[in-house]
Amino acid sequence: MVNRDVVISGIGLVSSLGEGGDAHWDKMTAPGVAPVTDAERFHPYVVHPLPEIDWGQQIAKRGDQRQMETWQRLGTYTAGMALDDAGIKGNDELSATMDMVVAAGGGERDEAVDAGVLAASENRADHDVLLNEKLTTELRPTLFLAQLSNLLAGNISIVHKVTGSSRTFMGEEGAGVAAIETAAARIRSGQSTHVLVGGAFQTEHPDMLLGYELGGYLHRGPWKPVWHRRGSEGGGVVTGSGGAFLVLESREHAEARGQKIYAQLGPVVSGRARRRNGGLEAGIAELLSKAELPSGELLAISGASGAHAATAAEKTAFEANPAIATRALSSLTGHMKEAQFPFAVALAALAVSRGAGYPAFEAGEKTFAGKPASVLATAVGYHQFEGLALVSAPR
Amino acid sequence: MANLKDHLGRPVVAVTGIGVVTSLGVGKAENWAALTSGKSGIHPITRFPVDLLNTQISGMIDFLPSSTKGSSALTYELAETAAKEAVAEAGLDNQDFDGPLFLASPPVELDWADRLALYAGDKEGAGYERLLKVARSQNSLDMFETAQFGSIADRLADLFGTRGLPITLSTACASGATAIQLGVEAIRRGECDRALSVGADGSATAEALIRFSLLSALSTNNDVPEKASKPFSKDRDGFVLAEGSAALVLESLESALARGAEVLGILRGCGEKSDDFHRTRSKPDGSPAIGAVKAALADAGLGEDEIDYVNAHGTSTPENDKMEHLSLSTVFGERIRKIPVSSNKSMIGHTLSAAGAIEAAFSLMTMREGVIPPTINYDNPDPSIELDVVPNVKRKAEVRTVLSNSFGFGGQNTCLVMAREPV
Numbered sequence: 072m073v074n075r076d077v078v079i080s081g082i083g084l085v086s087s088l089g090e091g092g093d094a095h096w097d098k099m100t101a102p103g104v105a106p107v108t109d110a111e112r113f114h115p116y117v118v119h120p121l122p123e124i125d126w127g128q129q130i131a132k133r134g135d136q137r138q139m140e141t142w143q144r145l146g147t148y149t150a151g152m153a154l155d156d157a158g159i160k161g162n163d164e165l166s167a168t169m170d171m172v173v174a175a176g177g178g179e180r181d182e183a184v185d186a187g188v189l190a191a192s193e194n195r196a197d198h199d200v201l202l203n204e205k206l207t208t209e210l211r212p213t214l215f216l217a218q219l220s221n222l223l224a225g226n227i228s229i230v231h232k233v234t235g236s237s238r239t240f241m242g243e244e245g246a247g248v249a250a251i252e253t254a255a256a257r258i259r260s261g262q263s264t265h266v267l268v269g270g271a272f273q274t275e276h277p278d279m280l281l282g283y284e285l286g287g288y289l290h291r292g293p294w295k296p297v298w299h300r301r302g303s304e305g306g307g308v309v310t311g312s313g314g315a316f317l318v319l320e321s322r323e324h325a326e327a328r329g330q331k332i333y334a335q336l337g338p339v340v341s342g343r344a345r346r347r348n349g350g351l352e353a354g355i356a357e358l359l360s361k362a363e364l365p366s367g368e369l370l371a372i373s374g375a376s377g378a379h380a381a382t383a384a385e386k387t388a389f390e391a392n393p394a395i396a397t398r399a400l401s402s403l404t405g406h407m408k409e410a411q412f413p414f415a416v417a418l419a420a421l422a423v424s425r426g427a428g429y430p431a432f433e434a435g436e437k438t439f440a441g442k443p444a445s446v447l448a449t450a451v452g453y454h455q456f457e458g459l460a461l462v463s464a465p466r
Numbered sequence: 467m468a469n470l471k472d473h474l475g476r477p478v479v480a481v482t483g484i485g486v487v488t489s490l491g492v493g494k495a496e497n498w499a500a501l502t503s504g505k506s507g508i509h510p511i512t513r514f515p516v517d518l519l520n521t522q523i524s525g526m527i528d529f530l531p532s533s534t535k536g537s538s539a540l541t542y543e544l545a546e547t548a549a550k551e552a553v554a555e556a557g558l559d560n561q562d563f564d565g566p567l568f569l570a571s572p573p574v575e576l577d578w579a580d581r582l583a584l585y586a587g588d589k590e591g592a593g594y595e596r597l598l599k600v601a602r603s604q605n606s607l608d609m610f611e612t613a614q615f616g617s618i619a620d621r622l623a624d625l626f627g628t629r630g631l632p633i634t635l636s637t638a639c640a641s642g643a644t645a646i647q648l649g650v651e652a653i654r655r656g657e658c659d660r661a662l663s664v665g666a667d668g669s670a671t672a673e674a675l676i677r678f679s680l681l682s683a684l685s686t687n688n689d690v691p692e693k694a695s696k697p698f699s700k701d702r703d704g705f706v707l708a709e710g711s712a713a714l715v716l717e718s719l720e721s722a723l724a725r726g727a728e729v730l731g732i733l734r735g736c737g738e739k740s741d742d743f744h745r746t747r748s749k750p751d752g753s754p755a756i757g758a759v760k761a762a763l764a765d766a767g768l769g770e771d772e773i774d775y776v777n778a779h780g781t782s783t784p785e786n787d788k789m790e791h792l793s794l795s796t797v798f799g800e801r802i803r804k805i806p807v808s809s810n811k812s813m814i815g816h817t818l819s820a821a822g823a824i825e826a827a828f829s830l831m832t833m834r835e836g837v838i839p840p841t842i843n844y845d846n847p848d849p850s851i852e853l854d855v856v857p858n859v860k861r862k863a864e865v866r867t868v869l870s871n872s873f874g875f876g877g878q879n880t881c882l883v884m885a886r887e888p889v
Contacts, residue, residue: 116598138745171740175636176615177573186593188578189585198582202672203518212680216745216875220573220615220636225876228742234754236738237878238644241573242616242634249633253648260655277594281576284601286610291602305602341631343623454610455620456631 077258077336078465079420080325081157081318083149083269086404086414087119087311091152096421099403102430106403108294108309115291116284118274119311119405124148129155130230139226140179140217141312146271147226149314153267154231157318158330163232165328170235170263171224172254174246174270174409178218180278184209223271233267244374245341245456246270247412252339252458254319264324269316270409283308288378288453296433297377297399298386307377308453311405315414332465334420337445338362341458351381355388355449355457362447362461364392370428370443371397372418374411374450385451395447396437398429412450412458419446419462426464468888470720472734473767476654478888479733480722483558483715485551486827487544488814489525489708493551498831501839502860506692506813508706514672521684523691525708525815526670533668537574538612540668544711544820545569545622549664552713553626557727558660560626565660567628568648569619570641572669572819576613584609618666628662636819638874639779641665642712643822643882647736649716659721665823666711675707681746683783695816696843697780697809698787698855705781708815712823714830719888731830732885734867735766741877748789748873755793755879759869762881763797768867770798773805773883775838775863777829777870780809781816790871791851806863808856812842822872826882829868833886838863 082092087107089098098104110117126144129151130136136144154160159169188205192198216222221239228234240246240253250268257263273279283289283306291305300307325332340361344354371389375382375397389395400415401407407414422428423446428439444464451457472478486493489507490500500507507525513534516522527533532543553560587600611617619632637644642665649661678684685704687694695706714733722729739757743749763770779790795802810828817824832838837860844857870882 175573177575180575182594185581189581189593189596192582192585197515198578199514199672200517202578203515203676206673206676207518207679210676210680215677215681218573219638219875221638221874221876221878222745224740225745225878228740228877229745232742234740234742234877237637237740237876238648239636240633241571241636242619243614245616245631246634249631252631253633256655256657257651262651262655277598278575281594281597281601282613284598285576285605285613286607287602287605289602343620343631345624452616454614455616458631 073261075259075261076322077255077319078322078325079317079333079336080320080330081153082333082417082420083152083156083316084417085145085149086313087122088403089122092421096425099429113280116280116289117294117309120275121312135230138213142178142271142273143217143223143226145273145314146223147230149271150227150267150269150316151231153316153318159318160231166232168235169233170257170266171227171233171237172250172266172268173224173239174250175220175223175239175241176409177220179276181210181214182277243408244411244450244452246409248341248450248456248458251412251416251460252341255336255339258319258321265318265320267316268319269413271314272312272408272410274310274312286454290377296402297375297382298433298435300377301379307379307382309377309405311407313404313407313410313414315410315417317413317417333424334465335463337461337463339460343456351384352387355385355451358457358459359388359392362459365445367394368441369395369447370422370439371395371447371449372415373397373399374415375399375401376406376453377401378453381451381453396439398432398436402432415448415450416460416462419448422446423462423464468719478719479650479653480717480719480729481714481731481733481830482717482722482727482729483552483556484730484827484830485548485713486824487547488710488824489527490814492547501813501828502837504840504842504858506842508691508694508815510691519675520679520686521675522688523694523706524670525706527668527709536577536579536612537669537671541571541574541666542618542621544668545618545664545666548711548713549622549626549662552715556715562627563662564627564629565658565662566630566652567619567623567632568645568661568663569622569632569634570645570665570819570823571618571634572667573615573636574669578673580609637878638876639818640822640872640874640878640880641819642824643872643880645823646714646826646882647880650733650736653716653718660715660717662713663716664713665820667817667819668709670707670709678707685782693843695782695812697782697812697841698848698851698853699844700846700848702782702784702787704783706815708817710814710817710820710824712820712827714826731833732888734885735762735883737761737765737881739879741879746875747785752789752793752796754877755789755873756796758879758881759793759797762883766883768883773867773869774865775832775868776805776807777825777868778807778809779871779873780811782811786873787851791853803852803854806838806856807853808838808841810839825870829870829884833865833868836862836864838865
């Protein structure tokens with residue numbers, strides 16, 4: 072079996088901190104940077120909102136923008152940034168042969184229509200007929216497409232002409248892990264030469280918060296950083312809107328076209344720990360043992376959500392490895408669900424590419440002063456599934 | 467002795483277990499008997515009132531314990547039922563499958579029944595503000611899990627003992643085929659000896675029906691439900707929303723032979739090409755679908771003249787059937803008139819996320835049984851679609867190879883090529 076090197080040759084990032092790899096690097100390496108939060112709109116929940124975005128920079132046609140809601144726009148926009156960065160955008164031949172794996176949730180529901188149904192439900196018993204009445208007359212036909220999970224990938228094909236293959240993985244953080252793991256495996260084995268992979272999450276919609284809060288996962292009250300939410304009111308997760316897309320490529324393919332390489336993507340490992348039986352700590356330890364960690368001090372970009380049980384397990388697993396200095400990215404960006412793992416991998420790639428680490432994102436994170444040859448990226452799902460990847464300097 | 471490696475030196479992928487549930491019944495035997503006698507599973511909707519709905523018929527699964535318990539519960543039960551049949555047929559331990567799971571399932575949201583129940587849990591506040599307030603006080607893990615996209619696969623992984631992080635995927639109406647494709651690719655990469663690929667869809671809610679109706683995608687032929695799905699007919703007026711599931715145990719031929727498993731068929735090739743034209747319509751020249759068919763043939767190492775039968779996507783929408791004919795006639799040329807092309811959807815409707823898996827299961831059975839299921843309701847042929855659709859009555863035929871098409875919203879085009887025997 073051939074085993075090609077997988078490299079990261081393009082990065083697109085959007086979060087409350089701004090847009091682009093450079094902007095994120097600058098913000099996140101500035102000591103004591105304050106997160107951007109909004110505690111009012113969804114009180115008692117704090118969210119990290121999207122920055123102002125000029126959608127036209129990546130989605131030229133207004134007609135295309137209108138066909139999407141914010142989630143799909145955000146993903147399509149971030150994907151465009153990654154393609155630009157990798158020198159692929161506008162290159163018809165490279166786009167048409169490019170494969171794509173998108174980690175997706177669902178799009179935004181029509182909040183007003185839902186609220187109308189709910190309000191009317193208090194005055195009548197025939198709720199099924201009420202639904203038919205309201206939904207047949209009030210739903211916008213195109214909204215369905217703006218909600219469909221695979222239509223983020225569909226819009227990327229339409230707007231950026233990426234038309235090799237197109238797969239959409241669903242399932243919260245695990246979808247992001249599986250997307251990168253699968254994309255990397257395809258390149259290693261020669262099934263793909265270059266793959267667009269990533270996801271986006273738009274938290275500024277109450278239905279997106281409801282998805283967490285049905286399980287009691289959201290942190291309430293004043294904002295706190297990830298490792299300091301234990302004992303606070305609520306479930307520990309503070310969400311953020313954002314997106315992360317990467318262009319993964321075989322080293323040979325990237326070098327042949329003279330493309331700048333950020334980093335090499337090493338082992339990507341994933342798991343499904345039996346959490347109900349308390350198996351998460353051991354599960355994370357097992358993943359760490361498979362990640363071919365280098366000896367000595369190691370920087371880790373943790374995707375920890377803040378969810379109490381999962382975050383405590385990850386913390387314990389790291390504490391068993393004193394050489395690891397963690398940086399919980401959610402303290403600065405909020406939890407971005409499907410985009411969480413791609414975001415962590417992107418931050419790891421920026422660090423090895425720049426040859427420097429990030430300062431502590433919050434009190435208690437160990438200092439890391441060295442020049443990182445490798446950086447670990449993790450995503451332990453707030454409810455299920457976990458994964459990590461080792462990202463190394465490009466050689 | 468069969469070759470264990472294919473024309474590109476990759477492990478040959480065999481099918482050693484098949485399970486299926488459709489509106490025609492549970493299990494292969496029941497489905498095959500109905501399918502080959504040209505029976506339709508399309509019937510009036512009884513799950514919810516149809517007041518004000520333009521479409522009042524479907525191929526819903528109304529006979530399972532979870533049929534009235536919401537999309538997530540029904541999708542899970544459909545997946546579990548099909549997977550149990552497939553794993554049992556493969557003769558594998560049904561609690562220690564020890565290979566990866568690929569699940570094609572619909573992107574289900576919190577059911578309306580749950581939204582309404584949450585809302586009734588308090589009197590203050592309105593809309594989502596109230597839903598959030600009640601949600602945080604109730605903290606219902608059951609309700610939470612119905613709205614998590616990873617939950618169904620997580621439960622299946624628990625039950626069957628599949629390996630690692632299960633993948634849940636959606637490529638719209640091509641999802642079932644993509645689940646199979648991912649399994650084939652994992653085996654070819656040498657990551658595993660076997661994989662469990664499942665497509666399941668139990669998401670035919672009133673809202674889903676209304677959303678498709680608003681896109682004018684559904685047949686409104688309510689008067690005679692069993693006649694509503696009529697692929698390739700002149701008077702076709704849309705697809706019929708349906709539910710169902712299928713599971714395949716995929717296994718390297720080497721592993722299957724080594725443990726003496728019966729080989730039910732070979733997954734020879736997969737092809738894919740996305741369309742960048744429009745969110746719901748295909749590029750007018752059909753080039754992406756053509757590209758997907760050609761890619762599947764190339765991946766299988768077969769020429770255009772080596773396909774014996776086409777299991778069509780054949781949704782019964784004006785657009786799909788026209789475009790599918792265009793792409794097939796472009797790839798196969800004049801010979802397309804002589805290749806039988808039938809649509810299972812004429813009998814089971816469009817099972818959306820499950821369709822590609824169900825139709826792959828039926829394609830494999832077609833080869834094994836030497837019987838091609840018909841396209842029923844073919845009473846008024848579309849003169850612009852010159853195909854041998856195996857009209858109305860099954861046909862005995864030697865079928866060595868099948869092409870199965872799956873096309874979906876968002877420009878998804880996935881084709882599978884299957885063979886009866888290894889070479």
